[in-house]
Amino acid sequence: MSTNSATVSTTKTWSGGRSPFNVSYGKLMMWIFLLSDAFTFSSLLVGYGAVRFSYPPATPLIEKISPMSHVDHNFVEVLQEKGVFSEAHWPSPDLVFNHFPFLHGIHLPLFFVSLMTFILIFSSVTMVLAVEAGHRNDRKKVGIYMFYTILGGLAFLGCQAWEWTQFINAGCTLESNPFGPSQFATLFFVVTGFHGFHVFSGVVINFIIYLNTKVGTYEKRGHYEMVEKVGLYWHFVDLVWVFVFTFFYLI
Amino acid sequence: MSHTTDTEEYEPISYVPHVESNGTKEIWRTLTILSLLTAVDIILYFYMPLNSFRNFVFIVLGIVKAYYIVASFMHMKHEKIDLAAVILVPLLFVLGLIAGLLYEGNFWLSI
Numbered sequence: 001m002s003t004n005s006a007t008v009s010t011t012k013t014w015s016g017g018r019s020p021f022n023v024s025y026g027k028l029m030m031w032i033f034l035l036s037d038a039f040t041f042s043s044l045l046v047g048y049g050a051v052r053f054s055y056p057p058a059t060p061l062i063e064k065i066s067p068m069s070h071v072d073h074n075f076v077e078v079l080q081e082k083g084v085f086s087e088a089h090w091p092s093p094d095l096v097f098n099h100f101p102f103l104h105g106i107h108l109p110l111f112f113v114s115l116m117t118f119i120l121i122f123s124s125v126t127m128v129l130a131v132e133a134g135h136r137n138d139r140k141k142v143g144i145y146m147f148y149t150i151l152g153g154l155a156f157l158g159c160q161a162w163e164w165t166q167f168i169n170a171g172c173t174l175e176s177n178p179f180g181p182s183q184f185a186t187l188f189f190v191v192t193g194f195h196g197f198h199v200f201s202g203v204v205i206n207f208i209i210y211l212n213t214k215v216g217t218y219e220k221r222g223h224y225e226m227v228e229k230v231g232l233y234w235h236f237v238d239l240v241w242v243f244v245f246t247f248f249y250l251i
Numbered sequence: 252m253s254h255t256t257d258t259e260e261y262e263p264i265s266y267v268p269h270v271e272s273n274g275t276k277e278i279w280r281t282l283t284i285l286s287l288l289t290a291v292d293i294i295l296y297f298y299m300p301l302n303s304f305r306n307f308v309f310i311v312l313g314i315v316k317a318y319y320i321v322a323s324f325m326h327m328k329h330e331k332i333d334l335a336a337v338i339l340v341p342l343l344f345v346l347g348l349i350a351g352l353l354y355e356g357n358f359w360l361s362i
Contacts, residue, residue, distance in 0.1 A: 021334040053356030135272035246313040
């Protein structure tokens with residue numbers, strides 16, 4: 001035994017044969033992947049910020065449209081004539097994302113996207129409950145919570161499909177849109193599309209993990225660490241949505 | 252020269268630490284916090300006047316929500332500090348990206 005115990009423990013941590021971070025190789029690599037993915041999303045969101053900063057902010061409406069009030073079919077055209085929607089400045093998200101399913105002709109800004117946010121938060125919770133059940137080797141509960149998580153993911157994707165349909169029907173393409181500068185729709189499609197694709201791949205991976213749980217792969221293996229790893233990915237998707245929600249809808 | 256000989260069988264390290272369940276109390280607490288913060292977001296959206304302070308508040312709330320997701324849901328709070336540093340410190344580069352690109356965006360505005 002050495003007299004300098006501090007040196008001994010440091011050498012032991014990094015001298016091989018054990019995990020210096022006290023996590024498995026797979027989990028560490030999932031974290032490294034998420035770091036790289038965080039850089040990707042940062043670039044997209046900061047790029048959005050730069051383009052948005054390069055336009056003057058939206059002109060405020062003379063009379064504010066209050067939530068729940070009635071909007072006409074020619075809402076967009078009227079605002080274009082008033083100069084509220086123009087190529088010269090960035091549109092206010094308040095006046096663009098104001099639809100809600102089955103409630104046509106009513107001005108409901110932020111309502112639908114708040115619903116989407118809560119769907120994603122709740123599916124994050126069911127995922128973390130699946131991880132917790134995995135720690136107790138409770139195969140049945142892991143299966144149930146994974147199933148709820150998949151349902152949440154599908155519900156979110158459905159909402160996003162509806163949101164995109166609304167946006168495309170309004171005349172938005174990657175090159176032009178009736179609300180303002182062309183980059184407004186381009187960045188919306190690219191960033192929410194990239195996030196949506198993450199949700200989609202998350203649902204696919206969750207489904208594979210769900211099947212493995214049902215088949216008993218992890219029970220045989222003795223631990224449910226795969227649930228934790230895919231859980232990290234799922235929470236990351238939720239985390240990215242927090243910032244998409246902030247930058248695209250709130251600000 | 253290889254260290255492994257034919258007589259030694261190579262065993263891959265498949266180290267998975269055993270984790271005990273901490274119960275569901277913390278999960279419900281984090282859910283409450285995230286829901287409340289989102290509710291605050293929605294209330295401020297409708298009742299706060301449009302200005303840069305409002306945007307600042309939204310960004311701060313976003314970062315607080317991100318903290319709770321990473322620390323609690325992703326279990327970062329319970330990991331070794333070494334791992335947390337390896338993942339979180341490189342994110343400081345993003346600050347440089349923000350400063351640089353927002354400066355550029357401002358410049359494009361003045362063209």
